[in-house]
Structure formats: C-alpha cells, structure tokens
Amino acid sequence: MSDLKFSEKGMKKYEWLLTRYPDKQAVLLPALRIAEAEFGELGIPEMKYVADLMGISPARVYGVVTFYTHFRRAGTGTFHIQVCSTLSCALRGSQELADHIAKRLGIEMGETTEDGMFSVSKVECLGSCDTAPMFQLNDNYHENLTLDDVDRIIEDCKKESARGGAR
Numbered sequence: 648m649s650d651l652k653f654s655e656k657g658m659k660k661y662e663w664l665l666t667r668y669p670d671k672q673a674v675l676l677p678a679l680r681i682a683e684a685e686f687g688e689l690g691i692p693e694m695k696y697v698a699d700l701m702g703i704s705p706a707r708v709y710g711v712v713t714f715y716t717h718f719r720r721a722g723t724g725t726f727h728i729q730v731c732s733t734l735s736c737a738l739r740g741s742q743e744l745a746d747h748i749a750k751r752l753g754i755e756m757g758e759t760t761e762d763g764m765f766s767v768s769k770v771e772c773l774g775s776c777d778t779a780p781m782f783q784l785n786d787n788y789h790e791n792l793t794l795d796d797v798d799r800i801i802e803d804c805k806k807e808s809a810r811g812g813a814r
C-alpha cells in the first residue's frame with residue numbers, strides 16, 4: 648500500500664480541474680501534470696495513485712503516460728535532454744546533435760547515464776521549429792544549437808549538479 652497523496656494544494660487544483668472539464672476522463676492529462684509536479688516523476692505507484700484517485704483503470708493511465716514523451720517517467724536522469732527530431736530540426740542537423748550528445752554522455756538515445764545524471768531521448772516537434780535545431784532540457788528550451796552550445800550546456804549541468812542543484 649502506497650502512502651502517496653497529493654498535497655492540499657495539489658488536491659485543490661485537481662478538484663478545481665474537475666469543475667472545468669466535461670468529464671473526469673478529460674482531467675487525466677492535467678492530473679498527471681499535478682502528480683509529476685508533486686511526486687517528481689511518474690512511476691507505477693504514482694500512476695496507480697492517479698488511477699485510484701480518478702477511478703479509472705491503471706492500464707489506461709499507463710497507456711497515456713507512455714504514449715506522450717513529455718512526462719517525466721521514473722528512472723529519468725536529473726537532466727533530461729529531449730532532442731527534437733522532426734523535419735525543421737532534422738534539416739538543421741538534429742541527428743548530428745543527437746549523435747554528439749549520445750557520444751559525449753556515453754549512452755544511446757533513450758538511455759540514462761549510470762550515475763543517473765543525464766537521460767537523452769529523441770522526441771517529435773516541440774513547437775519551436777523556427778529556432779531549429781533545438782532540445783528541451785527539463786522544462787527549458789535551448790534553441791539554435793551548435794555542437795559547442797551542447798558541450799557548454801552539458802558542462803553547465805554538471806556544475807549545477809556539483810552545487811547540489813537539479814531541475
């Protein structure tokens with residue numbers, strides 16, 4: 648039995664959302680956003696909590712979480728780099744960018760470094776096509792990227808981590 652529970656603030660937000668949508672099912676995505684913010688990541692216990700809270704099947708919650716790339720799933724590194732690989736970014740060198748990041752971190756796309764510091768994945772269009780190539784690092788966009796930018800950003804993450812910072 649899990650002791651996961653939304654905070655009072657999280658629960659108030661969830662209850663407010665229920666008044667804003669036509670049915671409970673429609674609240675699933677924003678409810679997962681609350682869970683992500685409250686619990687830090689979405690693993691099986693967090694998904695089960697949301698399913699129980701909403702009275703829907705855990706399988707449905709799991710299906711939604713694993714369908715979208717923008718949820719922070721359990722096991723994701725402290726710094727999650729999501730490289731856009733859709734057309735504008737692809738034409739502007741996102742593959743080279745992705746290869747460079749993977750090589751630098753010593754992992755493949757979709758993997759997390761052994762120390763849990765970095766995860767890297769390819770994602771579909773992040774809606775910033777005019778600034779291609781770009782990636783999302785946790786909640787922030789980094790745009791018009793060069794390989795030198797990537798190196799600098801990775802080093803900045805390492806420094807931030809050494810200072811005890813993270814997301």
Ligand code: FES
Nearest residue numbers: 731736773775776
């Ligand atoms: S194609 Fe990369 S942000 Fe749209």
